[in-house]
Amino acid sequence: MRRLACILLAAGALSCAATAAPAQPIEVDVELALMVDVSRSMSPAELEIQRRGYAEALTSDDVLGAIQSGLLGRVAISYIEWAGEESHRIIVDWQILETRQDARAIADTLTRRFSSGMRRTSISGALRFAAASIEANSYAGLRRVIDVSGDGPNNQGPPVLRERNAVLSQGIVINGLPLMTRDGIGAAWHLDDLDLYYRNCVIGGPGAFVIPVLTWTDFAGAVRRKLVLELAGTPPPAPAPAASQIIRVQQGGGFDCLIGEKIWRQYQGDSVLP
Numbered sequence: 001m002r003r004l005a006c007i008l009l010a011a012g013a014l015s016c017a018a019t020a021a022p023a024q025p026i027e028v029d030v031e032l033a034l035m036v037d038v039s040r041s042m043s044p045a046e047l048e049i050q051r052r053g054y055a056e057a058l059t060s061d062d063v064l065g066a067i068q069s070g071l072l073g074r075v076a077i078s079y080i081e082w083a084g085e086e087s088h089r090i091i092v093d094w095q096i097l098e099t100r101q102d103a104r105a106i107a108d109t110l111t112r113r114f115s116s117g118m119r120r121t122s123i124s125g126a127l128r129f130a131a132a133s134i135e136a137n138s139y140a141g142l143r144r145v146i147d148v149s150g151d152g153p154n155n156q157g158p159p160v161l162r163e164r165n166a167v168l169s170q171g172i173v174i175n176g177l178p179l180m181t182r183d184g185i186g187a188a189w190h191l192d193d194l195d196l197y198y199r200n201c202v203i204g205g206p207g208a209f210v211i212p213v214l215t216w217t218d219f220a221g222a223v224r225r226k227l228v229l230e231l232a233g234t235p236p237p238a239p240a241p242a243a244s245q246i247i248r249v250q251q252g253g254g255f256d257c258l259i260g261e262k263i264w265r266q267y268q269g270d271s272v273l274p
Contacts, residue, residue, distance in 0.1 A: 153260025
C-alpha cells in the first residue's frame with residue numbers, strides 16, 4: 001500500500017508539473033535588438049570602433065537617464081552582429097538593462113574580445129533574425145524596436161522591402177544607423193545616398209528614424225543620440241545639420257530598393273568580396 005501511495009503521489013506531481021502555467025514574461029519599457037553590421041567591407045579597426053562606441057553609449061549618463069525616465073525604468077536589450085543571410089553572431093543575449101551596473105556588464109562583454117568580420121550583407125536576414133529573437137525572448141515590452149546599422153545596401157537573401165513589411169506587421173519598429181564612411185574595402189560598394197536607402201527601404205513604424213554616420217569619429221555620439229531617442233520613446237526632433245542629422249521615415253518615393261542586389265551582380269566577378 002505504501003508503495004502504491006508513493007506511485008500515486010509521484011504521478012500527481014508529474015501531472016501538476018505538466019499542467020503548470022508557463023512563466024509570465026518580464027515587463028519592460030522597450031525590447032531593443034541592436035543589429036550591428038560586421039560584413040567584410042569593414043576593417044578590424046572599424047569593427048572595434050563599433051563595439052567600443054556602443055559600450056561608451058550604453059554606459060553614458062544620457063542613455064541611463066533615458067532608461068530611468070521610462071514607465072518601468074528598465075529595458076531588455078540584445079546585441080547581435082550580422083552579415084550574410086545566415087550569418088548572425090549573438091554577443092549579448094537578451095538581458096535587463098536597468099542600472100549602471102547592468103550597463104557596465106554589457107559594455108565589458110562587448111569589449112572583452114573582438115571578432116572578425118563575415119561575408120556579404122543581408123539586411124533582410126538581419127531583420128528576420130531580430131524579429132524572431134524578439135518573439136522568442138522572455139520579455140514583454142511596451143515598445144519593440146529593431147535598431148539596424150550597416151555600411152551598404154542589401155545584397156543577399158530576400159528583398160529588404162519584403163522582410164521590412166513582415167517585421168512591421170508584427171508591431172515592431174525599425175530604426176537605422178547607416179554608416180556612410182568611405183574608408184577601406186567598403187569604398188568599392190559605397191552608396192552615396194545610403195541614408196535615403198535606409199529611409200525608404202529599411203526603417204518603418206511609428207516614429208521611425210535614421211541617423212547617418214558620416215565619419216567614424218562621429219560614431220559613438222550618433223549611437224548615444226539614437227539610443228536616447230529609442231529608449232525614452234520621444235519623437236525625433238527637426239532635422240539638424242551634417243553628421244547629426246535625423247531623417248524621419250518616408251516610404252515610397254520611387255527609390256530603387258534593389259540597388260544593392262544590382263551592385264552585387266555588377267561586381268560579383270571581382271576578386272574583392274563584401
